[in-house]
Amino acid sequence: MPAAAALALGFWGIRRQDSLWSDEAVTYEVAHRSTSDIARLLAEADVVHGLHYFLMHAVFALWEGGTVALRLPSVLAFAATAAGVGLLGRRLAGPRAGLFAGLVLALLPSLQRYAQEGRSYALVCALMTWGTWLLLDALDAGSRKRRAARGERRSWLGARQFGRRFRWAGYGAVMLVACLVHAFAVLGLVAHGVTAALSRTGLRPWAATASVVSASLAPLALVSATQSGQVSWIAAPALSDLADQAVVSAVGVACALLLLSGRTGGGATAAVGVPALALPLLLLPAGLLLALSPLRPLYVDRYVLYGSIGLALLTGAALDRALRHVPVLTPLRARGPLRGPRLPVLVVAVASALVALAVLPASRELRAPASRSDDVTAVAEAVREMGAPGDGLVFLPARRAWVLATPDGYAELDDVALADSPAASGTLFGAELAPAVIRDRLIAQRRVVAVRDVFGEPRDSTGRRDAKEAVLRARFEECGTRRVTRAQITVYARPGHC
Numbered sequence: 001m002p003a004a005a006a007l008a009l010g011f012w013g014i015r016r017q018d019s020l021w022s023d024e025a026v027t028y029e030v031a032h033r034s035t036s037d038i039a040r041l042l043a044e045a046d047v048v049h050g051l052h053y054f055l056m057h058a059v060f061a062l063w064e065g066g067t068v069a070l071r072l073p074s075v076l077a078f079a080a081t082a083a084g085v086g087l088l089g090r091r092l093a094g095p096r097a098g099l100f101a102g103l104v105l106a107l108l109p110s111l112q113r114y115a116q117e118g119r120s121y122a123l124v125c126a127l128m129t130w131g132t133w134l135l136l137d138a139l140d141a142g143s144r145k146r147r148a149a150r151g152e153r154r155s156w157l158g159a160r161q162f163g164r165r166f167r168w169a170g171y172g173a174v175m176l177v178a179c180l181v182h183a184f185a186v187l188g189l190v191a192h193g194v195t196a197a198l199s200r201t202g203l204r205p206w207a208a209t210a211s212v213v214s215a216s217l218a219p220l221a222l223v224s225a226t227q228s229g230q231v232s233w234i235a236a237p238a239l240s241d242l243a244d245q246a247v248v249s250a251v252g253v254a255c256a257l258l259l260l261s262g263r264t265g266g267g268a269t270a271a272v273g274v275p276a277l278a279l280p281l282l283l284l285p286a287g288l289l290l291a292l293s294p295l296r297p298l299y300v301d302r303y304v305l306y307g308s309i310g311l312a313l314l315t316g317a318a319l320d321r322a323l324r325h326v327p328v329l330t331p332l333r334a335r336g337p338l339r340g341p342r343l344p345v346l347v348v349a350v351a352s353a354l355v356a357l358a359v360l361p362a363s364r365e366l367r368a369p370a371s372r373s374d375d376v377t378a379v380a381e382a383v384r385e386m387g388a389p390g391d392g393l394v395f396l397p398a399r400r401a402w403v404l405a406t407p408d409g410y411a412e413l414d415d416v417a418l419a420d421s422p423a424a425s426g427t428l429f430g431a432e433l434a435p436a437v438i439r440d441r442l443i444a445q446r447r448v449v450a451v452r453d454v455f456g457e458p459r460d461s462t463g464r465r466d467a468k469e470a471v472l473r474a475r476f477e478e479c480g481t482r483r484v485t486r487a488q489i490t491v492y493a494r495p496g497h498c
Helices: 002-011 022-031 035-042 047-062 066-093 095-107 109-114 121-142 144-149 154-181 183-199 203-225 239-260 274-292 307-324 329-333 342-366 376-386 435-443 464-475
Strands: 392-396 418-420 447-453 477-484 487-493
Touching (some): 002 095, 022 047, 022 066, 035 047, 047 066, 047 154, 047 203, 066 095, 066 109, 066 274, 109 121, 109 342, 121 154, 121 307, 154 203, 183 274, 239 274, 274 307, 376 447, 376 477, 376 487, 392 435, 435 464, 447 464
Parallel strands (some): 392 447
Antiparallel strands (some): 447 487
């Protein structure tokens, strides 16, 4: 049921009126390059997204399905995450807790958002979920309590040992892929270390596995260190970020305290309980990034989206326990047609429907183009309406995310500063001419369309933006400006020719 709910929510409004925000536009354009061009790009930028770009290249090679193909892997990953969280909850706290946990995850607006984006965050959640399952499997296999419960014989010790090593190897492989899809998945590995320590039997094999994963990631870390300027746009966490994380953490801790106040059932033979597994995953990744912010701001909520797995597990198990202790259910079970297990089923159905209705407005808003910080499709349409064939075109700063997935909107304009296209230059946004050349080419134009990032992007440090702005101020007059999401489109013309 959680997987089905996630699939339904994932496909609902998946096109988002064919809108794309700029990060998705980057994925779309890079995925349509050749594999050699993608590899060339990764040596210069976005190496942390490299595996995802190759995956999307394969998707588009199989099916040129536009925005649906771009977002389909994320939808499927969303369903896999909901299914895995449901199974984790069932294994640790019983069937109803698993159902609640899976449905909670599927209904979370943050998960619904990234289930419909052509980026890697939903894939990381799926890999983290099943990596957590494999971790629990390995911890259970190494638990003396589990071996005693299974009546393990001494003669089987060697086979069991091999089985445990195989489980740890599987866990390490999945976590390595998760970290290759997005580097900050390594913080989930750290959270798993806390869970392994709490199990009292799994810390040493976890440490060995984590060491292998870390060593395998070393080449990626070295290359990504040379590209650290790409995250220079990240600012210190806002008060709203801190408040959101505080609320989520408080909910998780409250659920954990409720679970620790008594037995939750269902997971009595597991090596760890729900709090030991879920609370580190909820608190540590986000907490570590926030703690590092005074030294180097790196906190962005989507980078640690997989913390929602912990929140869903804690909430699902807490709801299950609360439902089993609601006094009104005891006398009602013995009455009339609701006798037996039918009342809990009815309560679950009604509660799920009420929660779904409560999050419906947010869910609908997420499927509107305005739900993202920008929309490259809307920007291209505005440029097409405001510009005329033969007009000059400049970007300030020189970040051509606006044009990557919608080149037709700019086809009749002359990109004055462009020296080589993104694919030809092996870069994300193309290579620009020298400032002096840009100046001369701008002076030769009669009309110019300027596309600016209103906020969120650093200024060019090469003098090209200053050269563009100086010519526009000195030689042209402003004819009109339109704001489209976080882009500002301005048309300039020679004095008296607007």
